[in-house]
Amino acid sequence: MDRRETIYCRRHYSEGSNREIIIDLEDITIMTNLNVTRKLAEYAVTHKEFNDQAVHEAKRCMLDWLGVAFGGSSHEGVDIILKTGSCLGNSQIATVIGRNEKIDVLHAALVNGFMAHVLDYDDTHLDSFVHPSPPVWSALSALSAIYPINGKEALEAFIIGFEVETRIGKVLFRKHEERGWHMTGMAGGFGAAAAVGRILGLTVEQMQQAFGITATYASGLRSMFGTMSKSIHPGKAAMSGLYGALLAKNGFSSALDVLEARRGYFEVNASESDLQAAVEGLGNSFEIFKNSVKPYACGVVTHPIIDGAIALRKQFAANQSDIERVEIEVNPMVLDVTAKENPSTGLEGKFSVYHCTAAGLLDGECGPKQFTNERVNAHDIAEVRKKVSARINKNYQTYESKVTLYHYSGEKYSHYVPFAKGTENNPLTDQELEGKYKSMAKEAINEERADNLAQFVWNLNDKVFLSDVLKQCSSEEFIKAGEG
Amino acid sequence: MDRRETIYCRRHYSEGSNREIIIDLEDITIMTNLNVTRKLAEYAVTHKEFNDQAVHEAKRCMLDWLGVAFGGSSHEGVDIILKTGSCLGNSQIATVIGRNEKIDVLHAALVNGFMAHVLDYDDTHLDSFVHPSPPVWSALSALSAIYPINGKEALEAFIIGFEVETRIGKVLFRKHEERGWHMTGMAGGFGAAAAVGRILGLTVEQMQQAFGITATYASGLRSMFGTMSKSIHPGKAAMSGLYGALLAKNGFSSALDVLEARRGYFEVNASESDLQAAVEGLGNSFEIFKNSVKPYACGVVTHPIIDGAIALRKQFAANQSDIERVEIEVNPMVLDVTAKENPSTGLEGKFSVYHCTAAGLLDGECGPKQFTNERVNAHDIAEVRKKVSARINKNYQTYESKVTLYHYSGEKYSHYVPFAKGTENNPLTDQELEGKYKSMAKEAINEERADNLAQFVWNLNDKVFLSDVLKQCSSEEFIKAGEG
Numbered sequence: 014m015d016r017r018e019t020i021y022c023r024r025h026y027s028e029g030s031n032r033e034i035i036i037d038l039e040d041i042t043i044m045t046n047l048n049v050t051r052k053l054a055e056y057a058v059t060h061k062e063f064n065d066q067a068v069h070e071a072k073r074c075m076l077d078w079l080g081v082a083f084g085g086s087s088h089e090g091v092d093i094i095l096k097t098g099s100c101l102g103n104s105q106i107a108t109v110i111g112r113n114e115k116i117d118v119l120h121a122a123l124v125n126g127f128m129a130h131v132l133d134y135d136d137t138h139l140d141s142f143v144h145p146s147p148p149v150w151s152a153l154s155a156l157s158a159i160y161p162i163n164g165k166e167a168l169e170a171f172i173i174g175f176e177v178e179t180r181i182g183k184v185l186f187r188k189h190e191e192r193g194w195h196m197t198g199m200a201g202g203f204g205a206a207a208a209v210g211r212i213l214g215l216t217v218e219q220m221q222q223a224f225g226i227t228a229t230y231a232s233g234l235r236s237m238f239g240t241m242s243k244s245i246h247p248g249k250a251a252m253s254g255l256y257g258a259l260l261a262k263n264g265f266s267s268a269l270d271v272l273e274a275r276r277g278y279f280e281v282n283a284s285e286s287d288l289q290a291a292v293e294g295l296g297n298s299f300e301i302f303k304n305s306v307k308p309y310a311c312g313v314v315t316h317p318i319i320d321g322a323i324a325l326r327k328q329f330a331a332n333q334s335d336i337e338r339v340e341i342e343v344n345p346m347v348l349d350v351t352a353k354e355n356p357s358t359g360l361e362g363k364f365s366v367y368h369c370t371a372a373g374l375l376d377g378e379c380g381p382k383q384f385t386n387e388r389v390n391a392h393d394i395a396e397v398r399k400k401v402s403a404r405i406n407k408n409y410q411t412y413e414s415k416v417t418l419y420h421y422s423g424e425k426y427s428h429y430v431p432f433a434k435g436t437e438n439n440p441l442t443d444q445e446l447e448g449k450y451k452s453m454a455k456e457a458i459n460e461e462r463a464d465n466l467a468q469f470v471w472n473l474n475d476k477v478f479l480s481d482v483l484k485q486c487s488s489e490e491f492i493k494a495g496e497g
Numbered sequence: 498m499d500r501r502e503t504i505y506c507r508r509h510y511s512e513g514s515n516r517e518i519i520i521d522l523e524d525i526t527i528m529t530n531l532n533v534t535r536k537l538a539e540y541a542v543t544h545k546e547f548n549d550q551a552v553h554e555a556k557r558c559m560l561d562w563l564g565v566a567f568g569g570s571s572h573e574g575v576d577i578i579l580k581t582g583s584c585l586g587n588s589q590i591a592t593v594i595g596r597n598e599k600i601d602v603l604h605a606a607l608v609n610g611f612m613a614h615v616l617d618y619d620d621t622h623l624d625s626f627v628h629p630s631p632p633v634w635s636a637l638s639a640l641s642a643i644y645p646i647n648g649k650e651a652l653e654a655f656i657i658g659f660e661v662e663t664r665i666g667k668v669l670f671r672k673h674e675e676r677g678w679h680m681t682g683m684a685g686g687f688g689a690a691a692a693v694g695r696i697l698g699l700t701v702e703q704m705q706q707a708f709g710i711t712a713t714y715a716s717g718l719r720s721m722f723g724t725m726s727k728s729i730h731p732g733k734a735a736m737s738g739l740y741g742a743l744l745a746k747n748g749f750s751s752a753l754d755v756l757e758a759r760r761g762y763f764e765v766n767a768s769e770s771d772l773q774a775a776v777e778g779l780g781n782s783f784e785i786f787k788n789s790v791k792p793y794a795c796g797v798v799t800h801p802i803i804d805g806a807i808a809l810r811k812q813f814a815a816n817q818s819d820i821e822r823v824e825i826e827v828n829p830m831v832l833d834v835t836a837k838e839n840p841s842t843g844l845e846g847k848f849s850v851y852h853c854t855a856a857g858l859l860d861g862e863c864g865p866k867q868f869t870n871e872r873v874n875a876h877d878i879a880e881v882r883k884k885v886s887a888r889i890n891k892n893y894q895t896y897e898s899k900v901t902l903y904h905y906s907g908e909k910y911s912h913y914v915p916f917a918k919g920t921e922n923n924p925l926t927d928q929e930l931e932g933k934y935k936s937m938a939k940e941a942i943n944e945e946r947a948d949n950l951a952q953f954v955w956n957l958n959d960k961v962f963l964s965d966v967l968k969q970c971s972s973e974e975f976i977k978a979g980e981g
Binding site: 158 | 574585643709710730744747749765
């Protein structure tokens, strides 16, 4: 930005008397001097050190992303996006996961990002509340339809994208999210831009431009939760990051310092935040090691409660008539995000910690089946939901909880969860993660193809292309295989 | 939204002690009870009273939009968007104004909106600072490639779109714009959604959904000013409103009360604003009568200054060596938006009231030629720029100014402008507007075709289709005509 602009304003304002436009130059100088945009761009373009563990995490992310995308591929929202896209003059060159349609590159990023989020079953970076895989994997895979990307490059680009989106997200979170923005919609695009830009070989300056374009596309309101529009956010992030990187590659101009600029991304969205957090330890530490993979198909803040409810169910086979009441003790975010008392649809059930508690107690699981319209409206689960009351414990972390069940017999059972299943200190094993993937992949393709695809992902390297992964994701191939 | 959610939160917070998520239920109730989203949706779907004057204004908007789009059609940003779009698997069915390429429907909305804004020469609604024509006309014209829209329907849909985007803009402005958002990027999409949704025959509820989708796509940072990314905002607004209406038509779900909802559009973006302003007098008064059509190709707040400078130039033929110094007196927004002291590109010149003053004094005009890189860097104009100093007068409106020239002879010349040329109380005549249009249209097509197209627009009615207007805008047709 033009520094003289602000200085000039101030000079003239001392003559006049209008307070409103005087800005604190010192604050702005501090922000501008951080060069966060440039540092992240340099990192995205040049970083070369990737240890095997980080690459393995990236494979886990890909497999989990594919699984939840297969799971979401039959959602009616996908039908609507594909139907809408098909009348807009777009050709069929990019894979739509789990479907026999193909679509143009930008819509592929959009729809694959949508389906990977619509079950609320995708991974979460708890320090930023960004869902990291859908924006980045959806963008990279869409690009692979028109650009050669080998497996090694794809995994490294993904790690970089993960790093950029979650670091930007960490700066915004939690104030920004409380204000009403959906973190993945706001920060996810930067991950997509970083990953795609790296693959396209952007210069550092072009990467800064790509971040600028992505920033001015960033959006996503929390008031969309419980509707299909929530899940368009990660798709939109994938699309805008991909598009921003492509535009920048072709010479489109943007602000070079969008993150720290006066009236830039951070000032507009989170003026009092610590920008330094976005670049601290950059290149030495990896946010990907702090990823959470969901064992349950609903808002991640409900997971420690579900762990507790399932544990109590194992202790004694609960049924509706045994339960007098249930008390849950939770981090404050739980009621901020998932306090729907009487959900009436599957999507709403995902935002009801009461429903999640009841499902854990009655069904012993919280997979996609517990969040169908039918199950949410079933009598037994509705009865138990009513018996659940919540208590805030602000010393609890988002991965922590306690569930206490008061039995009609007078007995009281309590279970404390220090780390929810799937989070950093209690991760899913590779086998558990693959099991989650397979439960959904086999429905969209067949079991044999789902198994083969999983092996393909675990063995991904520089000898194969990302487009080879995508080829195995289309149900068209399945139909062809069936015919042959 | 689920009202019980917020009530439940409060109940539980009184037990705990965490202050952060307690919200004021009364405020929310007031906002929710306004039903602004529903009222605007009903209006967009059902309004039938259009007087001839409003329809005539809509024609003026269309002609002005076409003119500035022709003017911007040769900008390198258009080349970049078309080049980028062409590799993404999109087919060629929609007209790109002033070009021989065609492109898919969504990209047509994007690129036509971009080119109509890139000269900073498009119309402005001063009460909201929304540039109303690019989002709405670009969306409607893109839709016309796949959907029959007659001239009467198009003009009425445009009036509705204009109304919706500027009324939402009025609620946000000026706090929202000061914060760092670009008004057209944030509010323009609602105009596009309203106009397109009306054409598509959305139900009231579907229109509410369309507004929800558009709201969660709304973005655009002011830190992009002076770069190509600024002009992508109106294009993006056109695209997202069009896409939102199409998705809603096909059954995509969103929040039904996005404007007034908890964590909805107004709360997130402008929590302390008066929502009532969005619906006051709806159906009886028309914002389109408050539109400004720019006589100069730069930020609208510089226009009263340019009027003053041109008036002084007429008084005595100024040249660089006559001028000792120049003092301008302006509304506070002028320096907030256009205080670039030493612009080095044409785009930056548009955001320098100093450059605009110098151009008015030396050239006697401020058309696209005064904002080329070459003119901005010319020695004579740079010398005069340095001699200009600005003074804030907070009693001045944005259409008001005073320019005082101190001559080396010792003489002092002053000119006060009560209403800038082109604004509500000093509008361009139809002839002046057509002259502006023709100066740019004849460069993109030829003079005869430009004249014919103008007549076609003035005579637009229900007997012809919007697609017939668009057919005359492609330079491909021109090439064909030349061949024949």
